[in-house]
Amino acid sequence: xxxxxxxxxxxxxxxxxxxxxxxxxxxxxxxxxxxxxxxxxxxxxxxxxxxxxxxxxxxxxxxxxxxxxxxxxxxxxxxxxxxxxxxxxxxxxxxxxxxxxxxxxxxxxxxxxxxxxxxxxxxxxxxxxxxxxxxxxxxxxxxxxxxxxxxxxxxxxxxxxxxxxxxxxxxxxxxxxxxxxxxxxxxxxxxxxxxxxxxxxxxxxxxxxxxxxxxxxxxxxxxxxxxxxxxxxxxxxxxxxxxxxxxxxxxxxxxxxxxxxxxxxxxxxxxxxxxxxxxxxxxxxxxxxxxxxxxxxxxxxxxxxxxxxxxxxxxxxxxxxxxxxxxxxxxxxxxxxxxxxxxxxxxxxxxxxxxxxxxxxxxxxxxxxxxxxxxxxxxxxxxxxxxxxxxxxxxxxxxxxxxxxxxxxxxxxxxxxxxxxxxxxxxxxxxxxx
Amino acid sequence: xxxxxxxxxxxxxxxxxxxxxxxxxxxxxxxxxxxxxxxxxxxxxxxxxxxxxxxxxxxxxxxxxxxxxxxxxxxxxxxxxxxxxxxxxxxxxxxxxxxxxxxxxxxxxxxxxxxxxxxxxxxxxxxxxxxxxxxxxxxxxxxxxxxxxxxxxxxxxxxxxxxxxxxxxxxxxxxxxxxxxxxxxxxxxxxxxxxxxxxxxxxxxxxxxxxxxxxxxxxxxxxxxxxxxxxxxxxxxxxxxxxxxxxxxxxxxxxxx
Numbered sequence: 001x002x003x004x005x006x007x008x009x010x011x012x013x014x015x016x017x018x019x020x021x022x023x024x025x026x027x028x029x030x031x032x033x034x035x036x037x038x039x040x041x042x043x044x045x046x047x048x049x050x051x052x053x054x055x056x057x058x059x060x061x062x063x064x065x066x067x068x069x070x071x072x073x074x075x076x077x078x079x080x081x082x083x084x085x086x087x088x089x090x091x092x093x094x095x096x097x098x099x100x101x102x103x104x105x106x107x108x109x110x111x112x113x114x115x116x117x118x119x120x121x122x123x124x125x126x127x128x129x130x131x132x133x134x135x136x137x138x139x140x141x142x143x144x145x146x147x148x149x150x151x152x153x154x155x156x157x158x159x160x161x162x163x164x165x166x167x168x169x170x171x172x173x174x175x176x177x178x179x180x181x182x183x184x185x186x187x188x189x190x191x192x193x194x195x196x197x198x199x200x201x202x203x204x205x206x207x208x209x210x211x212x213x214x215x216x217x218x219x220x221x222x223x224x225x226x227x228x229x230x231x232x233x234x235x236x237x238x239x240x241x242x243x244x245x246x247x248x249x250x251x252x253x254x255x256x257x258x259x260x261x262x263x264x265x266x267x268x269x270x271x272x273x274x275x276x277x278x279x280x281x282x283x284x285x286x287x288x289x290x291x292x293x294x295x296x297x298x299x300x301x302x303x304x305x306x307x308x309x310x311x312x313x314x315x316x317x318x319x320x321x322x323x324x325x326x327x328x329x330x331x332x333x334x335x336x337x338x339x340x341x342x343x344x345x346x347x348x349x350x351x352x353x354x355x356x357x358x359x360x361x362x363x364x365x366x367x368x369x370x371x372x373x374x375x376x377x378x379x380x381x382x383x384x385x386x387x388x389x390x391x392x393x394x395x396x397x398x399x400x401x402x403x404x405x406x407x408x409x410x411x412x413x414x415x416x417x418x419x420x421x422x423x424x425x426x427x428x429x430x431x432x433x434x
Numbered sequence: 435x436x437x438x439x440x441x442x443x444x445x446x447x448x449x450x451x452x453x454x455x456x457x458x459x460x461x462x463x464x465x466x467x468x469x470x471x472x473x474x475x476x477x478x479x480x481x482x483x484x485x486x487x488x489x490x491x492x493x494x495x496x497x498x499x500x501x502x503x504x505x506x507x508x509x510x511x512x513x514x515x516x517x518x519x520x521x522x523x524x525x526x527x528x529x530x531x532x533x534x535x536x537x538x539x540x541x542x543x544x545x546x547x548x549x550x551x552x553x554x555x556x557x558x559x560x561x562x563x564x565x566x567x568x569x570x571x572x573x574x575x576x577x578x579x580x581x582x583x584x585x586x587x588x589x590x591x592x593x594x595x596x597x598x599x600x601x602x603x604x605x606x607x608x609x610x611x612x613x614x615x616x617x618x619x620x621x622x623x624x625x626x627x628x629x630x631x632x633x634x635x636x637x638x639x640x641x642x643x644x645x646x647x648x649x650x651x652x653x654x655x656x657x658x659x660x661x662x663x664x665x666x667x668x669x670x671x672x673x674x675x676x677x678x679x680x681x682x683x684x685x686x687x688x689x690x691x
Contacts, residue, residue: 008503011613019543023562023609024510024529029600089598089618096578096597107577107601205675206571206607379609380691382524383542 011089014398015390020383028375028387031401033087035371036409038197038219039226039364041080043413045194046227047073048121048186053284055124055183064427065277068238069231070128071426074121075417081114083409086400106200117186117193124182126160127175129424133161149422156423194223201370208310208381209317209374214299221292226363228285229356232278234414236353239274242427255418256425275349282352285359286342293335296366313381317373321384326369334362473586474680475625476652478659478668479561481685483646486511486559488533493641495531497626499616506612507531508623509563509638514689515539518555522689523547534559560690561647563638564589564610564623565671565679572602572611572622581620587652587680588627593619607675625649652680 012027047069053059054066085091101108126133140146140154195216201207202215245253300318303311318326338355372387390402399405417426494509495502510529516522527540538546570589573581580595581602596619603611603620614621626636630649639647650659662668662684669686670679683690 008501008505008615010504010506010615011618013505017543020541021524021526022542024526025506025603025612026609027612029603029613084599087599089600089613090596093578093595093597096580096595100578100595102576102579104574105577105601106575107599110577200601204575204604206605379607380524382522382691386543 011397015388015401017386017388018383019386020378021380022378022383022385023380026378026385028372028385030087030371030375031387032389032403032406033083033401033409035364035367036083036406037080037087038194038201038223038371039367040076040083040409040413041194041197042219042223042226042363042367043230044073044076044080044117044227045190045220046224046229047076047231048190048227049224050228050231050281050284052183052187052190055179056187059280061280062277064273065231065235065281067128067428068235068426069227070121070125071420071424072231072234072413072417073227074125075420076413077118077121078416079409079413082412083405084110086405086409106196106203109196113189113193113196117189120182120186120189124179124186125424127178127182130161130164130175131167131172132425132428133157134165134167137161137165153423191220195220201374206379207374208308208377209314210370212299214295218292218295218299221288221295222363222366224288225285225292226360228281228288229359229363232281232285232356233353233360235281236274236278236349238427239271243271255422256427278349278352279347282342282347282356285356286339289335289339289359293331293339310381313377313384316384317376321376321386322369322373325365326373330362330365330369333358334365335359338362472653474652475566475587475630476650476659476663477563477566477625477681478648478650478662479681479683480646480648481558481560481683481687483644484511484559484561484642485644486513486530486534487643488530489641489643490561490638490647491529491531493637494623497629497637498624500621501615502531504615506615506621508610508621509561512560512562512690513539513557514560514687515549515557516555516687516689517549517553519553523549530559558685558687560683560686561638562608562610562671563681564625565608565677565681566625568678568680569676571605571607571675571677575601575605577601584627588625589622590624590627591620591622593617596620607672607677608679 010027012029012031015031016027018026050062051066051069051073054062055070085094088094097108098111101111103109137154137157140150140157143150146154198216198219201210201219202212204210241253245251251257303314338358341351341355341358344351375385375387377384389406390398393399393402393404420426488511491507491509491511494500495507498508500506500508505528507529510526511534512524512526513530513534514522514524523539523541525539525541538548541547566587566589568587570581570583573583573589576582577599578595578597580592580597581589582592583589593614598613598619600613600620603613606622611620611622613619626634626638630636636647636649639649648659648662650657652660652663654660655664659682663682666684668682668684670682671686672691673679
């Protein structure tokens, strides 16, 4: 009996409400995880671009946040894949995309683009931290009685040093050059990684809202915006946590100190670094925000002006069904308000952080309005579908494609970052490092 | 023989041999047959004959193991009611599995709607199914090649290879695809490939009491479907997407999308 009932529930039926004339097989098939996918890849790409501003263009003022952004981008990387795996109805076959790619499909390139990008970030991190890795090996080897963590770290560092122990001035110069080259290659690849996510949507000719060549460009701009905003917010939060922990000696909150034993940060020093980095980053945030908003507006005006067959249905979705989500949440709270907050004279760290949180929310709403909004109308343009995010899961599917799955995707990068920070201290402040 | 000469003559031999071998490849009869098969399945729907009984939907669900009560279906029938003021009201409750037995139009969340008889200008039914397009969008977007087109034009899905990403469902402009509630892979009409490839008829065409549905070989000039396409005025659905659909409609109205 239970099986019979289960057989009647179709994928998508649990969260779709149909109105007027919708084709029998139409549901909101791409739900919250597909909202999270471009959101997370956007954060990856954006964080990387922020770090490259220092490494490639030599924006010295961004030095401290650049290293943090690079490591955080690496922590976000595996999570960009997670929503896709949670979304697949045959997750164990996900590997087919890498093994038997069908190259006329935009998704098939995912493996190649993603792996290329992952390699570039990994290589760049390796060059940035090579000196640190070698020094850590020497330091840990000298220690008489190592604790459990140090016993784990030593062989790991030995492994990832790849036997390259040369830290002469000449070798470090070469490292520096390599970082610059990798970051330089990384920018177009990061843009490609995310522009490509936009292409996945923009190339669906059956979907009137998605199909526009602007989609990849809009995605890239909003990606950089969200990436910088996340770096600002998380950098601030981590710095606050570190200040708090450094005062009270709570080493479990300082994974790098736990691993390397030097939590000798002065609180005042942390505060000045934090203020400085957050303010400079928010300047770049404004530049990219202007670009993103301009493109999104262009897209909307163009659709309204050309008013092709689908416009009647799109207008209903944009101006009536999703009015709150698009104009109030996305443009009002997510773009316009933070824009004013950042431009208002006398920018304080706290204001920049609150504005960045709003920007993050705005970009999330933009992804939501694209992915869910694109499925809010029937292919016949004669009916509408509403998506209701499953909050309390009653089976695996409603967990994966509900609030639970969404929160899992949001929190995983922070867990990864905690451990990654033990290996590559992202808040290292010594002057010799790159 | 000097080494230089040996290498030279080897290169000449390899080059010459590869050209002749590739020439052999060119005239592989199988390839020619696959490129120009004498079979191309097509479908003809005569909307004038459809009465909205829903037998085709019922037959399809039973024949193809689509859970009977699940709200997805490989084929369905739409009802169009065109009012005298130009408004169009449409519905397709449960894909018309149980037939249209009531004048109430199912508007989903907006409830039931009854259009008074005197306001109706005309009303008709339109059966729908996979168009087995000549340039299918679903095949193009499948990231693993799990959905493919056979040499005879039928678009099929490999249930053992589909990863369930739903990109084909999004890519189809006709909404014929869905997730199979039991198999958890993409699913759609196959023109009853297991029947037609053995000389049988599709379940829906066989169940239709009025001959509104017919499958045929478009490469055969004497096939009744081909004759109808040649001699009568037919339309296809949404040709603006460039998919070249191969399900043809007699009596297609402009309101049908």
